[in-house]
Amino acid sequence: MIETAEAASEARRRAILGVIFGFSAALAYGVSQVLARHTVSDIAPPLVGSCLALFWGTLGCALMASRTRGAPIQDFRRGVFLFAAGGIFSAMGVTGLFIALERAPVVIVSPISSTNPLFTLVLAAIFLRDVEQLSPRVVIGAMLVVAGVVVLTVA
Amino acid sequence: MDAILLALAAAFSWGCSAVLIRSGQQYISSTALGTLISLISGLVFTGVLVLILQFEEAKSLSLEAILLFAVIGVLNFPMGRFFNYMSMSRLGVGRSTPILASAPFFAMVVAVVFTGETVDVGTLLGAGLILAGLYVTIMNPRTKVAR
Numbered sequence: 001m002i003e004t005a006e007a008a009s010e011a012r013r014r015a016i017l018g019v020i021f022g023f024s025a026a027l028a029y030g031v032s033q034v035l036a037r038h039t040v041s042d043i044a045p046p047l048v049g050s051c052l053a054l055f056w057g058t059l060g061c062a063l064m065a066s067r068t069r070g071a072p073i074q075d076f077r078r079g080v081f082l083f084a085a086g087g088i089f090s091a092m093g094v095t096g097l098f099i100a101l102e103r104a105p106v107v108i109v110s111p112i113s114s115t116n117p118l119f120t121l122v123l124a125a126i127f128l129r130d131v132e133q134l135s136p137r138v139v140i141g142a143m144l145v146v147a148g149v150v151v152l153t154v155a
Numbered sequence: 156m157d158a159i160l161l162a163l164a165a166a167f168s169w170g171c172s173a174v175l176i177r178s179g180q181q182y183i184s185s186t187a188l189g190t191l192i193s194l195i196s197g198l199v200f201t202g203v204l205v206l207i208l209q210f211e212e213a214k215s216l217s218l219e220a221i222l223l224f225a226v227i228g229v230l231n232f233p234m235g236r237f238f239n240y241m242s243m244s245r246l247g248v249g250r251s252t253p254i255l256a257s258a259p260f261f262a263m264v265v266a267v268v269f270t271g272e273t274v275d276v277g278t279l280l281g282a283g284l285i286l287a288g289l290y291v292t293i294m295n296p297r298t299k300v301a302r
Contacts, residue, residue, distance in 0.1 A: 018245030019293055022254030025238035030261025032230040034270065035223070043220040048213045051201040052224035057232025058194040064233055065187040075182040080192055082179030086172045087193030091200040093168035096161045104158030112162035114259070117252045119170030124248045127174050131181065132247035137291055144288030145253040148281045152259050155277025 046098040054091070111150040117142040176240060177248040186240045194232055253292045260285045 036049075044052070073079065093116070100109045121142055125134055176193065183189050205213050242251040260282055266272040 014245045018242045018251065019254065021238045022242035022246065022251050025235050025242060025255055026258045027261045028230045028235035028238065029255070029258035030263075031265055032227045032235065033258065033262040034265045035227055035230070043223065044216055045209050045212050047201065048205055048209050048216065049220075049224055049227075051198070051205045051213070052216070052221065053228035053231055054194060054198040054201055056225040056228030057236070058191065058198050060229050060233035061187065061191040061194050061237065064237070065185070065191045068185050068187040072184050073182070074184070079179050079181075079183030079189070082175050083183065083189045083192035084196035086175035086179060087196035088200050089168045089172035089175060090193065091197035093165040093172065095201065095204060096165035096168060100158045100161035100165065103161070109158055109162045112159060113165045113169075114256065115163075116166035116169040117256045119167050120173045120248060120252045123170045123174040124177070128177055128248065131177060132249060134249040137294075138249040138253070141288045141290075141292030142249075142253040142256070144291060145256045145285050146288075148284030148286075148288055149256060149259050150281075151277060151284060152263060152281030155275060155281055 046101070047095065050091075050094055050098070107154055110153040114149040114153060115146055117146055173243070173248050173252055177243055180240070180244045184244075186237060186244060190232070190237045190240055193236070250292055253288055257285050257289055 043049075093113075097109065097113050100113070121134060121139055124132065172193075176189065179189055179192075180186075183192075239251065239255050242254065245251075246254075263272075263274075263278060263282060267274055
């Protein structure tokens with residue numbers, strides 16, 4: 001009984017931390033979007049800028065990773081493959097977005113690219129069935145956020 | 156038409172990325188190490204594209220540009236991506252993705268507060284939809300996430 005209560009408390013703590021980390025990420029991305037919108041396009045092509053930002057980000061992350069010790073690694077090679085593939089897909093997304101923005105106005109490209117949470121949910125439902133279960137509320141929440149981002153971009 | 160397809164491909168790529176990273180977290184628990192691996196692969200990919208397509212532009216960057224991208228890089232990666240992966244490992248990709256997708260809402264708030272941008276009805280409607288979506292996503296106690 002005590003173990004169950006402790007497990008529930010631990011799950012709640014993880015969820016709260018997850019939400020805080022999620023909002024911290026969104027805030028960091030939001031601030032960098034404002035910085036980029038007001039200054040970046042005039043001083044460097046987006047692809048070069050993205051590469052440079054990745055370079056500095058990698059340096060910062062290497063510093064952080066060098067201070068992290070003792071985290072368990074279940075399967076290093078498989079983990080490296082999946083994280084590296086994830087990084088390449090992310091970079092492909094950014095590159096695709098930049099090329100699209102060169103060929104069409106932002107009011108067309110940005111709302112389409114902001115549908116990515118819907119792709120994530122479909123892919124997660126197919127490939128992550130054993131890892132997590134998606135509820136209808138999560139799907140509705142994602143659709144509302146995507147609709148909001150589309151309206152915000154067009155407005 | 157090709158721009159629309161490219162934008163869709165970008166959205167699909169980010170979806171693939173999130174699912175691959177969530178899978179990778181089953182094998183490497185260290186978020187810092189995972190973030191670093193994803194950044195190195197992304198840097199190599201983008202670096203090769205720059206070498207092929209825009210090497211001349213890269214050579215002529217000013218010191219101001221290099222410093223500005225250092226700020227953006229730190230905001231986006233050791234902070235943004237690292238926190239995103241931390242959130243993903245705790246909430247699962249289903250609940251963390253909509254939270255991350257709310258970044259334009261924060262961009263709007265920052266732009267209004269610090270750069271004096273104005274807000275119209277459409278902006279308020281968009282912000283309201285995002286907040287409603289976040290409420291529905293976050294107040295969802297039943298999602299089960301494997302560690």
